[in-house]
Amino acid sequence: MRDLRTLHNHVNGAFVDAVDGRTLDIVDPTTGQVYATSPLSGAADVDAAMAAAADAFPHWRDATPSTRQKLLLRIADAIEARADELVDAECRDTGKPRGLTLSEEIGPMADQVRFFAGAARLLEGRSAGEYADGMTSIIRREPIGVCAQVAPWNYPMMTAVWKFAPALAAGNTVVLKPSDTTPASTVLLADIVGGVLADMGLPAGVLNVICGDRETGRLMVEHPTPAMAAITGSVRAGIQVAQSAAGDVKRVHLELGGKAPVLVFEDADIAEAARVISTAGFFNAGQDCTAATRVLVHESIHAPFVEALTKAAAGARTGGVDEADVCYGPLNNADQLAQVSGYIERLPAHATVETGGHRVGEAGYFYAATVVTGLRQHDEIIQNEVFGPVITVQRFSDEDQAVEYANDVRFALASSVWTKDHARAMRMSRRLDFGCVWINTHAPLLAEMPHGGFKQSGYGKDLSAYGFEDYTRIKHVMTAL
Incomplete structure (x- = not known):
């Protein structure tokens, strides 16, 4: 018994x-x-x-x-x-x-x-x-x-x-x-x-x-x-x-739900952006409707940014409740593990898994911090909420394309913009169709500030x-x- x-x-x-x-x-x-x-x-x-x-x-x-x-x-x-x-x-x-x-x-x-x-x-x-x-x-x-x-x-x-x-x-x-x-x-x-x-x-x-x-x-x-x-x-x-x-x-x-876009422009601090985005994407195993899991990066800095983000992800360790130096725990349940695994297993041929993409261990529902590149706007993993420790990276060429890609999902909860150009940050905050726009940060919530979205x-x-x-x-x- x-x-x-x-x-x-x-x-x-x-x-x-x-x-x-x-x-x-x-x-x-x-x-x-x-x-x-x-x-x-x-x-x-x-x-x-x-x-x-x-x-x-x-x-x-x-x-x-x-x-x-x-x-x-x-x-x-x-x-x-x-x-x-x-x-x-x-x-x-x-x-x-x-x-x-x-x-x-x-x-x-x-x-x-x-x-x-x-x-x-x-x-x-x-x-x-x-x-x-x-x-x-x-x-x-x-x-x-x-x-x-x-x-x-x-x-x-x-x-x-x-x-x-x-x-x-x-x-x-x-x-x-x-x-x-x-x-x-x-x-x-x-x-x-x-x-x-x-x-x-x-x-x-x-x-x-x-x-x-x-x-x-x-x-x-x-x-x-x-x-x-x-x-x-x-x-x-x-x-x-x-x-x-x-x-x-x-x-x-x-x-x-959410599918937060993270717009990284060519003048952003690449190292700082990669560090914060990694934390905001993998915290709580990515099981957060505001998680920084859909990165849009300017084509001129795509390679160095992916390198920095992949390095940060490789250091994001998952483990048990009382283990030392653990960034996040397991997915919540077997169904969620199957959902996250399914998105990776069904990736199109043009996608590349830079790091992660697999279960960790045989007991529990642990999943490795994952970065996926080479994706296109209407790929399944871009359009749907994965709700797991998976960050996708896409390229954009200019502000208009960045906004087009960012808004072209059915979710509209949270977003962030990474740039040193104040005027650009203000333009993006107006054009992004999301209930929250963070600038050069991602995920802080305050009791005094509203949390909620638009669309679905x-x-x-x-x-x-x-x-x-x-x-x-x-x-x-x-x-x-």
């Missing part, structure tokens, strides 16, 4: 199993072996979580902004206090290097929660005024209601924060589902938030976490209780959520005041004088 860890849903302040007892196996991606089980939540579990959130909503909606702020500030403190537990849970589910996860995720998570704690007290609107004779108009900004949220497996605990923190700050209550492969850290976050809610005498149903698969997510989105559905995931998942939410006209917030990368913003406003609704109140 297997000796496995057992995870639970967290509903109305209590750990509970799925009503029908069904479970999912959770696999350690560093070994490929099952190490835990989590509930496979069905309709009855979704009903219970939605009922808890709906019951808690009137109290939480009417809580003062200062109360919401206090809750979030205490949650941020608790995240830092229990950092080691959160990192242990995150790394077991994802295989991420422990040191990087502690340094790169816990601090930003706590900072993001504190940002939204401040936002809770800054619900701005247009001032009252008289726009018709004998009438005064007022604009109210209000919480939406119960929010159904679905988080992905690449950054489970950080995206959970991106989801629940602005929603709670605005006065909403939440039912959150983590990915079926990475539930552990989100369940622990629910326990942390639940403890703070209890200490403050607030309703336990303000935040509920239920585990499950795609069907669980579908049941959440189609449930009549939520007023809003928010997902970070694939384009396919986003389309399904939008279609399901259309049945009763729910509001939808979608943060989907979705709509709505995470982080920033814009992300906060996405979880509010606008009401006009008019009174006769």
Whole structure:
């Protein structure tokens, strides 16, 4: 008999199993072996979580902004206090290097929660005024209601924060589902938030976490209780959520895939560009919708840039959670390993694998840092999101061709421009059809700045005041004088 860890849903302040007892196996991606089980939540579990959130909503909606702020500030403190537990849970589910996860995720998570704690007290609107004779108009900004949220497996605990923190700050209550492969850290976050809610005498149903698969997510989105559905995931998942939410006209917030172009012009610092792009492309095994994985380089510096990038990639080591000098861990699951491998196996004859292009080891889902050159604009690997440690390199001849290639994909989340020419950087930032344009850097995210894209990368913003406003609704109140 297997000796496995057992995870639970967290509903109305209590750990509970799925009503029908069904479970999912959770696999350690560093070994490929099952190490835990989590509930496979069905309709009855979704009903219970939605009922808890709906019951808690009137109290939480009417809580003062200062109360919401206090809750979030205490949650941020608790995240830092229990950092080691959160990192242990995150790394077991994802295989991420422990040191990087502690340094790169816990601090930003706590900072993001504190940002939204401040936002809770800054619900701005247009001032009252008289726009018709004998009438005064007022604009109210209000919480939406119960929010159904679905988080992905690449950054489970950080995206959970991106989801629940602005929603709670605005006065909403939440039912959150983590990915079926990475539930552990989100369940622990629910326990942390639940403890703070209890200490403050607030309703336990303000935040509920239920585990499950795609069907669980579908049941959440189609449930009549939520007023809003928010997902970070694939384009396919986003389309399904939008279609399901259309049945009763729910509001939808979608943060989907990416295929970030990285434009390297002839005056760029080649060594620095190669170093940063390698880091931004291979971090988290390239499992990042903003990853620097599609490089467009001016033909005059193509050869030296490829040489520098290939050297940097060859030094980007993958390995286990506690191994030294590891840049990134494994891919998340067997299906993802097969997807990344498939893109390399199907490369056209005109492509060249400069380094990598193979699995590492026989256990787990490790894949070598890979650089591919010689590609053409409409090759499969250029047009589709690989979501793995693979960087492609294409040539361009001038600004117009660079922009044409950059925009000629269905994704529009993030991009970067590498040049010493300020005017060129400004031209590119205007012409690039992406929600974020970095200049001479790639990947920094800030709590104060919005994260979100266009086209099939979705709509709505995470982080920033814009992300906060996405979880509010606008009401006009008019009174006769």
